[in-house]
Amino acid sequence: FDLKNEDLKDLQELGQGNGGSVKKVEHIPTKTIMAKKIVLIDAKPSVRKQILRELQIMHDCHSKYIISFWGAFLADPNICMCIEFMDKGSLDGIYKKIGPIDIDIVGQVALAVLEGLTYLYDVHRIIHRDIKPSNILLNSRGEIKICDFGVSGELINSIADTFVGTSTYMSPERIQGAQYTVKSDVWSLGISLIELALGRFPFSESTSDGESDSDYEGTLSPARPGSISLSGLPPARIKRNTPKKDKRKSKGVSLQGGGMTMSILELLQHIVNEPAPRLTPEGRYPKEAEAFIDSCLLKDPDSRKTPKDLLKDAWIEQARVSTVNLEDWASTF
């Protein structure tokens, strides 16, 4: 059917991201509950129409691991996308509410995300590009689905400057300016799984910060010796978080956790230069889980497996035959 903004009644605010906001809405004519995502983009009308055309691919995405799509429309100056409403929300919200997630459940998340990524790539040649706990959703039937994948090249371009908030799941090769591949999504999955199992973002306590007090506020260019290349990203947004000046600007570019603060630049350098995070403490989790996450977080993308290969991993095979009941689990919160 034809989706129109005036047929949608706002019910509840579901969350805010970098590029816009998400609301629970009812489509009055059909009494259907949906999630409406409003994407703020600063683009010409022709570009907006192009984005809308590209989003139509989502009508052809049919997998139980992928959020289903009701439609998109222009509500100028915004683009609205109506997608399946997932009543248990995203996994970041869930662990923030209930604490660290049991490793057997995390195994089910890994299986669902790998299935979703494999479907997107094998059937549509789509690379997700934004795997993180807030883009993995759960409903009370116990279904886990991924959302917010990169279907529209124009949309990716238009919201590129929102990278600051999402770059924390970015693979080392992406930070260094390499092309996105399905293996970059595997890295992001590895980081996300550790976050769920530990109940906190894995980089927030692992860094010795020490003498990181150089006052760096220039633009990053690939030519700058010793710097990391952030090609395609707007350099003006990358600033060291210096609390003494310009408090406003530090919002959203620093990560706080465990009493320390890491600026976005420090975090990106950390991802590139330091060993990848692991499930810790060692021995607390099944060795298959540790091995799986280690293989997602191989820093060299050539050694890292694809989602499809990882579906054959021992931990994932265990998850496939596991008796864990996600519907029961989802009914506990």
Ligand code: ADP
């Ligand atoms: P982000 O993913 O960066 O948090 P988004 O704008 O994509 O930002 O989403 C904001 C929040 O809305 C998410 O964190 C999630 O909790 C919620 N959300 C998004 N899509 C849905 C959906 N289909 N059903 C239920 N909640 C959703």
Ligand code: MG
């Ligand atoms: Mg999202």
